[in-house]
Amino acid sequence: MPLPKSIATVCLSGALPDKLEAAALVGFQGVEIFENDLLTYDGSPEEVGRLCRDLGLAVTIYQPFRDFEAMPEPQRRRNLDRAERKFDTMQALGTDLILVCSNTQPATLPEAERAAADLREMAERAAKRGLRVGYEALAWGRQVSLWRQAWDIVRQADHPALGLILDSFHTLSRGDDLAGLEAVPAEKLFFLQLADAPRLSMDVLSWSRHFRLFPGQGELPVADFLRDVLRAGYAGPVSLEIFNDEFRAAPVRRIARDALRSLVLLDDQVRGAVPVPASPLPAAPTLAGIEFVEFAVDDAAREALGGFLGTLGFRRAGLHRSKAVELQRQGGVNLVLNSEPDSAAAERFEMFGPAVCAMALRVDDPDRALARARALLSPAWQERVGQGEQRIPAIRAPDGTLVYLVRTGSDIWADDFQLLPGEGGAPAFTGIDHVVQALAPGHLDGFVLFYRAVFGLDAEPVFELPDPFGIVRSRTLSAANRTVRLPLNVSESRQTGTGRFVSAYAGAGVHHIAFAAPDAAALVAAAPDAPMLEIPENYYDDLAARLGLEDAQLAALQRAHLLFDQDAQGGRFTHAYTQAFQDRFFFEVVERRGGYDQYGAANAAVRMAAQARQQKK
Amino acid sequence: MPLPKSIATVCLSGALPDKLEAAALVGFQGVEIFENDLLTYDGSPEEVGRLCRDLGLAVTIYQPFRDFEAMPEPQRRRNLDRAERKFDTMQALGTDLILVCSNTQPATLPEAERAAADLREMAERAAKRGLRVGYEALAWGRQVSLWRQAWDIVRQADHPALGLILDSFHTLSRGDDLAGLEAVPAEKLFFLQLADAPRLSMDVLSWSRHFRLFPGQGELPVADFLRDVLRAGYAGPVSLEIFNDEFRAAPVRRIARDALRSLVLLDDQVRGAVPVPASPLPAAPTLAGIEFVEFAVDDAAREALGGFLGTLGFRRAGLHRSKAVELQRQGGVNLVLNSEPDSAAAERFEMFGPAVCAMALRVDDPDRALARARALLSPAWQERVGQGEQRIPAIRAPDGTLVYLVRTGSDIWADDFQLLPGEGGAPAFTGIDHVVQALAPGHLDGFVLFYRAVFGLDAEPVFELPDPFGIVRSRTLSAANRTVRLPLNVSESRQTGTGRFVSAYAGAGVHHIAFAAPDAAALVAAAPDAPMLEIPENYYDDLAARLGLEDAQLAALQRAHLLFDQDAQGGRFTHAYTQAFQDRFFFEVVERRGGYDQYGAANAAVRMAAQARQQKK
CATH class of the missing domain: 3.10.180.10 (2,3-Dihydroxybiphenyl 1,2-Dioxygenase, domain 1)
Known part of the structure; x- marks a missing residue:
């Protein structure tokens, strides 16, 4: 069974309902409700909880609860009161888990026993309501900044409603790893957050708040991290928590789709760890070059581009049998000039003028490549074809251009094109x-x-x-x-x-x-x-x-x-x-x-x- | 005499001639030719030198010459050959000074004597052509990253054609200062580059390459730095070297004007150090609040905005005697609604719809404030006035909006406005x-x-x-x-x-x-x-x-x-x-x-x- 997939609302742009709808639409099973998204929303927590249920989304966690543990009085007492208020919110939302991140306040006492006692008290209060508390080490926490320190405190506190939350960024950004996690009982691993990031040399707080990426977009070993967590027996959701200024400014569905794609890929990368995903991804294609690049043109631009290419030794090598499409060839390079009205190319020409509208990659097995793309939320696309013409499968790149999939070694030209005789100019491109x-x-x-x-x-x-x-x-x-x-x-x-x-x-x-x-x-x-x-x-x-x-x-x-x-x-x-x-x-x-x-x-x-x-x- | 002012071409956007023309236009006396700007330009060094002379600009320096000193053979020999080629370029440009920045190569030998010997050899060759070599410590240099290290090497090399170049960013970004500079003979201080920056916690190389600012825009103590350099006897040009992605993407004249403004302000800030500027800036005004804010409106927007303000207790308190301008007042707040055709307000309304077009600050001495603004490249602006009406001086903010200067305590309303009786709503704004x-x-x-x-x-x-x-x-x-x-x-x-x-x-x-x-x-x-x-x-x-x-x-x-x-x-x-x-x-x-x-x-x-x-x- 693939891992249940969750995403924090902070990853996505817009108002809270837009975020929730996009997460549900692309196929997430759960969401983390990020506190600020709730505070700025004008619906009640009950309404948000209802919306999630209507959309089929579990509220996996409510977060973050900041600056709680190891504070001197009267702040300690006040923080426990604050926790009770947040428990009200959680019950209204319909989630049983709250994330407490390690305290960043200068006033935090350096005593692990105090932190453990406070968290135990909070967990005891949570348990009375059937709720749970997860404790996470922030990389810039005042006294606690490593997961092992957080685990020491959770262990000392020793309460069934208190567990550990892991976050790949907070561990990997510090150059730390999960060695020793196998000693933590699986039932104490309450939640898992994943984030990737580029390697940047800046302070870890700014790095975390602005430059996180979805797994597979950055340079951190997130798959290794996840594998370690699964081997330690974790069986809960994997949840994305990405703070990224660009993502917050982008259309919400596009980013939600990227998010889920990153987790589908991760599922596959950790195959072999427990639990095994039921339907592994088809293997990535073996590539053998670019068969052609296709330009969207009109008649005038086709003439002009043909002339331009001619100066580099290209010649018109073929005419499509049923469409206004020509093949320009020089040595091993094929360029397709498409001026067919009412086609995807025509749409592109309309928008951008003469522009590349497609590219064809040579792959060992187009069907397998297509199945992989589909599993990764990139559906197939099919241009209409004439009688007897080849049906070349394609998928759409994120900008809408087409990537055709051509079987390595196959001849895609003879069926569809009337090939024209002529010698190529020497010297030729390879x-x-x-x-x-x-x-x-x-x-x-x-x-x-x-x-x-x-x-x-x-x-x-x-x-x-x-x-x-x-x-x-x-x-x-x-x-x-x-x-x-x-x-x-x-x-x-x-x-x-x-x-x-x-x-x-x-x-x-x-x-x-x-x-x-x-x-x-x-x-x-x-x-x-x-x-x-x-x-x-x-x-x-x-x-x-x-x-x-x-x-x-x-x-x-x-x-x-x-x-x-x-x-x-x-x-x-x-x-x-x-x-x-x-x-x-x-x-x-x-x-x-x-x-x-x-x-x-x-x-x-x-x-x-x-x-x-x-x-x- | 004010310090001669120079700017590195890398600060400005566009092609080399655009940069040079903008620098000359706003009033710089010299330019540093940044090598990459020359390499990417399709005119010869002679042509660039001629253009500078035609524009009245001295070429203060050619820079940078990288990764020169303390390299093993055969690189050492090759670097000296490279220097000769660059000397050719300098002579063609018409400058006698080249900037050598400390070597960043991993292969740099850790021997200061080798660095000194190489620089001495380069200086000897330069001297034969009447040229000079300045050595600067890059904050991320391999062996030399502090100005004192660079000075040790220059001192050891002991050649009249070799001197030290100081850069405020390279020193201040390291948390270093100029303590000890008084021991360096003034004639060994060949050149001075200034840059400010925000305090950012990131690696110093990225910080330097993307986020430098003009003095006064950032948070480094650049004025203190300059004062120390002047006290040490430096009497050459002050030159700006700012790498900033936003500046490189902005209109060249705007940035050139900001650049010169920053140096004029610096001149004033170091008054008392030697040399004393001849014409000190008039003192900054003492402010006493905002006398009014003015909105550009048309008739319909004036009605609507007046109604909107009315809900907050504003009332129409005056009508301009000669223009379609009304005063809305609530307690101590004056808002001016200007729908006069053919005015600066009308221009603004044309561009933006209803929008603030001016603001008036209360100052102790409008004439002095105006003189200061003029000296800082912000010329006065004067709206046409009717017979018997007050002439309120104004300057233009960088976005073209007006900042009026009203003498604190003066009544600007009675002359120009027919004031309307009426009571203010209570409670009032202050x-x-x-x-x-x-x-x-x-x-x-x-x-x-x-x-x-x-x-x-x-x-x-x-x-x-x-x-x-x-x-x-x-x-x-x-x-x-x-x-x-x-x-x-x-x-x-x-x-x-x-x-x-x-x-x-x-x-x-x-x-x-x-x-x-x-x-x-x-x-x-x-x-x-x-x-x-x-x-x-x-x-x-x-x-x-x-x-x-x-x-x-x-x-x-x-x-x-x-x-x-x-x-x-x-x-x-x-x-x-x-x-x-x-x-x-x-x-x-x-x-x-x-x-x-x-x-x-x-x-x-x-x-x-x-x-x-x-x-x-």
Whole structure:
């Protein structure tokens, strides 16, 4: 049986009923009622409890109860009175569990016995009403900041209505782990909260309050943590408690869906621990590259884009048998130009002008990949097909673009396209090296989770690039075998205006496609009409000073507008950019040597400044 | 003579020529050319140097030269070759000084003698070309991270073309100071960079790269730092080096003006140190409250707003003799409703609908205040006046709203207004307690500097408030005598949409005015028709649990929709909000007791959720 899934209302945006409805809609079984969400709501606790029941949601916990234990009098007495008031609220809500987090007040007494006595008294009062108290160590608690300290106090207090609450963030953010948890009786583990986070070097309080992420979006070993808790015998709900400014500002259903997706993936990652989920996820696909990228165009844009691609050696290689769709091909690269009216592509063109509307990944088993996607809340999507044409399954990425699933080695072209004879230009591209997407602010973490969960891609750490008008945050997802590489960019610039190259694409998806060339210089030389992006001479002067390149080598780079990067192991990256097509997207020619595994980030500022200049012209 | 003022190109947005033009336009005398700005520019160093000369800007320094000293061979040799190339660039730019920052490479040798020998060699080569080398300790340098370590190395190297560069951020961010600087010969102090910053607990590298501020915007003792440097005999330029993501995304001239304003203020703050500025700033005004707030309205909005105010006991107390302007008054509060066509108010109404367009501060000496503002790059502004009417001087705030300057104790009403008889409603307001402005993202630091510099207000630390859809950052400026209090809010929510109460006002300036009442409950009770904001019952339940208020006291608060806060010293704050007027702004009734000096931030989430509900209806 999969673990019961719960989410704290603080994770989601909007008023309390919006949060509850979204949680229920996507499929959560329970919610933590976060106190501030109740205080700011104009319905009574009874009404909230009723709404939860109507929606089929259990109220798993009421939280937090702060700054309770080990206070001097008269605060101690007053805190117990306060607890009685909150017990009233819990009974009205219909939950039996309250979370007490360790006291942060400077006045907290440093005596564990006092803390234990206070919690015992609170538990005794709770038990009289059939309620329970869970105690959790806050990472920044005054006297108690580790779960072992909290457990010592719970053990000393020794009351059946008092137990321990664990939170992955509070433990992992301190560099701590769960070693020793097996000594805690399972019935004393009252509740489990999970949160991931990026590794940030800032104070743990700010880190916790603003930058938490859903499991799988960050860099903490949350799955290992959960496995340890399950092995210790915990069998209650897993509950998400994520404080994140971006999530609080995003549409509530999207975030709720991301939240549940993260727990479905976790379920699968802890398979083998007890309890075993009944229906394990189908395995992630083995990827073998990008079969094609599809552009939404109209007739005029199709002509223009075909001409633009022609300067790089592409040729029209096929026409769709029943739709206004053409195939442009150069070596191992397939680009589909779709101007069919009334299609998903037409919708996209309507919204964004010429833009990438789909991408096809080669997978070992499309059916299995589709089943996995469905289990991860990404339903299949099907474009209408003509008689005798192939039905290529697809799923929608979080921004609505399509990801087609093509069986590795199969020929998807012959059935649907009338292929046109012609020779390819030499030298040829070997395939698509990477596809870069510009996301709207607030969308990075959701995309990361989607690609990680559905396609099993690895996420590299976040990287920051300066552009002429702000900062671009970049995170790359890639297959372990590197046949698929998908850098994701988000511009942090708040303003949109002219001259903002990157942010102009925010939300419009793919802004750049890199083609792999065995010899980038030869390829550019063979494409004299290609509108390559001009690189300032100062760049080459600096390259000479930094890397000590030979004059001849420098001159060759400069002639072809090529940029150059080198990694610590001597891997080399030679690349050139085209100018942008209708200010919408551009192409890159890349040559990797010696195991170079990055994307020339050192050159990004030069590229972006050159593009800003080009746009100005 | 005031200190020569310089700015690093990295502080400003846009392409290199835009940066240089803005720096020259606002009045800088010099610029630091930041290497990356040159590398990404498609003009040659000669062209950049010529442009600077044409603009009347000295190139004060070329920077940074990284990871130079104490490297093992062959890197050492290669670094010296790299230096020669950079010397070429400097000569082309027309500057004689390069900044070498302490090496961050793991391979840096831990030997100060090696560092000294390398810098000596570099200085010797520079001297042959008439150039100089300045060495600066980066706060995160591998072996050298304090200015004293850098000075030890410069002293050991002992070359006339080698000196020390100081940077306030690198010293102050480490909690270090300049004690001992008097032992350094003045001729060894080659250059001075200044930057402020908020106090943030994060790693110093990220802090430095993203969150630096201009002096006066942050919390570091930059003026003390500068005073120490001047006392040590430094007589070169003061130069700003600010890495800030928001500044990089803002219009270049606005940021350049903020930058120069910060240095003009600094000049004044270090008066008494050597050299003495020739023309000290006129002293900041002594404030005595807010004489009036003025709203831009049209005829319909004037009627509606007058009616709205009437429910709070305001009455029409005067009509302007020559313009479509009326005075609404309640006790000590004056509100001006301006529907005059072709005025600054009309412009504002055109842009924002009904909105605050001006505010008048009572100052001891308007002429002196005006002269100070002018010296701080905030020129005077003058509305046209009718025959016999008063000419009230004003300056423009950074968002274009007007700040009038009224001499304390003078009567500005009798000349211009036909005052209407009538009794005020009792109980009366005693005055305007505070005026809250919602700023567009990226404008907080500029406003803070404006009010601090021009009016001598104190800035409290930044405060963060959760709203239902994101985070609001708040920082309050107030007069030392607390007669003027101006909280500034910025919504961090990226999206704008319905239901976003705070962000709806972003950029529209004042969104709320608080009136001081001796007895808030009595005032609200006397205003039964006032559309007060309804507060959920859960709020009062929690208040009871938290503060242990008496039932009668709670009931009285709840009846009048009053919120309550209490500070650690027992000061009390009782306040109530009106609903918003036409979804644009709202009013607050506040009662302070026992020295309470805050703004009820604990209740802000309750208020914002209630407003979001009201908006939805």
